[in-house]
Amino acid sequence: MSLIRINSGDPLPALCPAPGVGVTILIHGYRYDPADPENDPHREILSLIPVDRPRIPSWPRKLGFGQPQPHGGSRLCIAFGWPARGSLWQAYAAAGRAGADLARMITHLRAAGAGEVSVLAHSLGARVALCALPDLMAGDVRRMVLLTGAEFTPAAQRALQSPAGRLLEVLNITSRENDLFDLMFEMTLSPLGRRGRALGTGFDAAQVLTVQIDCPAHRAALHRLGHRIAPPSARICHWSAYLRPGLFPLYRRFLHRPETLPFAALRTNLPRNQAPRWSRLVSPHGAGFGQSTPA
Numbered sequence: 671m672s673l674i675r676i677n678s679g680d681p682l683p684a685l686c687p688a689p690g691v692g693v694t695i696l697i698h699g700y701r702y703d704p705a706d707p708e709n710d711p712h713r714e715i716l717s718l719i720p721v722d723r724p725r726i727p728s729w730p731r732k733l734g735f736g737q738p739q740p741h742g743g744s745r746l747c748i749a750f751g752w753p754a755r756g757s758l759w760q761a762y763a764a765a766g767r768a769g770a771d772l773a774r775m776i777t778h779l780r781a782a783g784a785g786e787v788s789v790l791a792h793s794l795g796a797r798v799a800l801c802a803l804p805d806l807m808a809g810d811v812r813r814m815v816l817l818t819g820a821e822f823t824p825a826a827q828r829a830l831q832s833p834a835g836r837l838l839e840v841l842n843i844t845s846r847e848n849d850l851f852d853l854m855f856e857m858t859l860s861p862l863g864r865r866g867r868a869l870g871t872g873f874d875a876a877q878v879l880t881v882q883i884d885c886p887a888h889r890a891a892l893h894r895l896g897h898r899i900a901p902p903s904a905r906i907c908h909w910s911a912y913l914r915p916g917l918f919p920l921y922r923r924f925l926h927r928p929e930t931l932p933f934a935a936l937r938t939n940l941p942r943n944q945a946p947r948w949s950r951l952v953s954p955h956g957a958g959f960g961q962s963t964p965a
Contacts, residue, residue: 697798715728792817815925
């Protein structure tokens, strides 16, 4: 299982995956920049071995790259870097430009014979992933996992109305732990609320399922599907969607073995309602919409 580093704005390398080989693309969020050695995502979360940060999880390794695959087959992993520093306004604009570069890369991969493409993205990386969709063809991306995405729901809905978006299957991972960050995002980029709410409030679409990982009912549903997710340990956290024990096996199965976790089965089992914003701050058990104890 190979790992390749590609950054937004760089010339595309001569990628020639074996015909039909699947591709997983990993996209970091705010405050990372491959051009800044102190904040290079390829040294941290997008590395197989994070440098000098032993408690930072390696996304590729957590998804099975750099080690034998127990279920056979092979995939190509692309760590996609982009300049996400500066003000939130600057990073938000840069994410749109990076989305166009991502679309060109995916188009290049598909023309070279790559199989199904999946994406895992955190925070503003979700905007990068969604901004790529209007420039892609139907079927170019099969599944996405968006981790506490920093994008506005109306913008996401427009992206999902594109030919590529209409055939996509998306897990929108949310948590009331992220409420403060969602509010800061909204107030900074849309102080009058004209752009709508952030993805963290959840949204409903035919090709989107919102999973609230701090909700006991959601975790119980995932447990029935074979995934035991640890309960929350903090009231405020922007990184729980990739730090919480038990989540990466779910992401890996959803992205790499979709036949074992059909979208329809997820929709049938997962609750559709979301706990209200700030429920984690006012209740010791947080976002359970009625449950008294964590699952």
